[in-house]
Amino acid sequence: MEILYILIPLSIFLVAIAIFVFNWAVKSGQFDDLEGPAHSILFDDDKDMIPKEAQVDTNDDSQKKNHG
């Protein structure tokens, strides 16, 4: 059980780091807008990064209608 004498101070040290990082995150404005980032990740346009031959245009339902 004597290991606790090392582990507990270690955990306190980790908590101190966590609080320091949290403090920095709040001060640098990362908590100012809590809703935006959840949406904006969906809008990153990655169309250019998809190779041409792999592109499937899900929006083009006119083709389906023509076939049917």
Added chain:
Amino acid sequence: MHTTSGHCYHCGESIPNGLNISLTIENKTHSFCCHGCSAVAQMITENGMEGFYKHRSQLSVTPQEIEETTQSELKIYDNPDLQKEFVFDFTHPESSTELKQATLIIEGITCAACIWLLENHINTNSGVNSFTINHTTQRATLCWSPSLVKLSDILLMVYQLGYKAHPYKANIEEEILAKERKKAIIRLGIAGFAMMQNMMFAIPLYVGMASGISDGFISLFRWVSLLVTTPVVLYAARPFFQAAIRDIKTRHLTMDVPVSLAIGIAYLSSAYITIFGGKDVYFDSVAMFTFFLLLGRFLEAQARLKSGQSIASLINLIPPSAIKIVNGSEVVISVKELKVGDLIRVKPATLIPADGIIHKGQSSIDESALTGEFMPVNKQANDNVTGGTSNVENPLDITITAVGANARISSIMRLLDRAQTEKPAVALIADKVASYFVAAVLIITASVFIFWWFQDQESAFSIALSVLVVTCPCALSLATPTALTAATSLLRSKGFLITRGHVLESLALTNELIFDKTGTLTKGQLVISQVVSNCDLNNSKLFSLASSLEQYSEHPIAKAFSNNHHYSADNISATPGGGIEGTINNHKYRIGHIGYAAQLLDNELSDRHLQTPDKGHWLALVSQEKLLGWFLIEDAIREESSLVINTLKQFGYGVSLLSGDQSESVFTTAKTLGIDTAIGGASPEDKLSYMQKQQGLNKNIIMVGDGLNDVPVMAGTQLSIAMGNANDLTKMKADAILLSSNLDTLLLALKTGKKTRKIIRQNLSWAIAYNLIALPLAATGMIPPYAAAIGMSASSLIVVCNAIRLNK
């Protein structure tokens, strides 16, 4: 291939019959309801941002076509004197270029895709350094390089996408709130971390005490807990201590006093025990207690900040500008700099900045904000105009006769101040009760401590602490604010913005509602409600003839005639205050006031024909030969007005109509809606005295209005509600704002007010019952401090959950 649905691809409005505006986007053809929508869609696709239509979760707002007046208005923001008010200089840290920064309020954002679209579009401009929109506040931060692009051009880009933007300057109060918010998050984080750590060390202590652990470990756990709890007490709990000191200075007890005592004493005694040895430490209770209290306060402050921001967004804080004529050329100056005798130019569709006399020009003035009259008044040289009214169709040159305190608007403001001081104070009772309760808690705790001191010195302290924690009036003090917060946020999401604390309570107490007419029960927009043919032409043909003439006019009446014109008219001439003359297929026609229109007639007609068909405001359409027909112009009643008034009457509310409008339409409107009490032609003074008479009859009154003339009476009522389309002053002074301008929301607000009162009563009963049960148990020493902290939290949690039911 056309989309078969008759709805606009951009905004979702139904497409008028016969209109065919379409555009091909990503190989598909889409139809639009107006050129504005198609222009925006084209702009979006040309910039390769068609993803907008894929990602958006809400339809867009129908864009209004950008008029030349808007463009010139935006140019005003380039004026360096005006920019001083809201623009900050700043140097780019890397390239060290001189940049400017401003905060903008963006109107028309419906979902996250709008933000994406705006950010991408504005950032394509090479002069824009950065443009980001905060999703929560819907405000944009813009950095641009003034040497490359003008601010007005950037604003215009926002308008081109169908949104609106205007510069914004945060007031000091709001900046402080935002700063406090950051601190509060850090405090909450520290208390949260400390709470979790303390739990971890507390459990081995409690368990170990029973099963026996070595003194070395006990000492270790205590010292570590002390270390973790110290920042909680010194930093996280600081607001409680500060408030408690303030309370003691002002001799007004609030919950902060027992809270500070509990935290302070528990911490100090635990620290003492840690150093010198003793029975129990309470670090876990301290951290948990602080965390839960901070959480409650944070949520409450959050809700307050949000409503503060929505209110601020409504009001354009940038000082209005005026165009002064100096030696024949136009100079833009701030309204504050206007002096008596200045000659100013007022462009069409802008506000007249101060009282004055028309020097040159002829135009219609919309005085509805001041008088409630829905028809614009025709004015020409040497006529008086009042500041705050708006110029409709032609530019006017005006000589200023009164500014500041002497202006007519200021006299309304003075009336307002008087009414406000007479405003009945409703609330503050709960505050007083809490103060007595706190005093009682302190006295009981002290007596319990003294009693146990003589019985059992060892446990006297822990029992007194339990009493202090368990009876902490948390549930009691959370009972009201949580319910109010839940109801406020519910109503805000439905378009009812509460700006004063007493609104929900007043809503529950109301038994009488007074409505203004123009712009409140009616839309404040003119419509043709009746067509009477006086010849062999049918009504739609007459209407089409009239529309063809009116399409060339800027007058509000012209807007009542839709774009349903099938003829092309030429030789158009408009006579302000009279009407319009034009030639269609080589026939001369006139539409307008009968006195004006009849002048076209060759032969003298009998009086019978010249008589308007009924009471009201009729326009005559004449050809050279004869009188063709009549159009009845009315201010359209809102679709929901009738149902709302009926429902209100059903629930037993008194309803009356109080309008400054002189015309007969006050009584016809009242009759249509089934309102028994209607008073027309009332001046602001009349309105105020009527309302005071009603209050004398012990009635709790809500006044719903939109005009400047309603402001004094609104200030005097228990509760005033402004329509969303009201002017800034009215909105600023109102207790609540109906953002949606939909009267249905008023019914919801009344219902929510009643429900909130019920929930508050439940919460208070529960909190009092809890305290009555817990107090004796704690005083007899049956509750250890950690259980007291859990009990306190649980009782608060129940109160919060009950309040959240309001949101359902």
